[in-house]
Amino acid sequence: MNSPKSKILVPFAADGSCFNPSLRCPKSGTYTVGEDGKEITFDHFDAALEHIKMMYTPRWRRPNEAGDWEIVSAVRWELLPK
Numbered sequence: 001m002n003s004p005k006s007k008i009l010v011p012f013a014a015d016g017s018c019f020n021p022s023l024r025c026p027k028s029g030t031y032t033v034g035e036d037g038k039e040i041t042f043d044h045f046d047a048a049l050e051h052i053k054m055m056y057t058p059r060w061r062r063p064n065e066a067g068d069w070e071i072v073s074a075v076r077w078e079l080l081p082k
Contacts, residue, residue: 012076018081059073
C-alpha cells in the first residue's frame with residue numbers, strides 16, 4: 001500500500017473529482033472501475049488504481065450530488081490531493 005508521504009498519480013474527471021481511497025462503496029466495501037457493463041470490483045484501492053492505469057479510458061464509479069453512484073471518465077492525471 002502507498003505510504004502517506006508517497007505521491008500518487010490519479011485520474012480526474014471533467015467535474016474535477018478524482019479517483020481516491022474514499023470511493024469505497026458503502027454497501028459492498030469495494031471500488032468499482034470500468035465501463036458500464038464491463039465493470040470490475042476491487043477490495044483494495046491500490047489494486048483498483050493499478051487496473052485503472054491500464055485502461056484506455058479510465059472509468060470509475062463515484063457518488064454524484066444526489067448520492068447515486070455513476071460512472072465518470074478520466075480527462076487528466078494529477079497528484080492525489082491531500
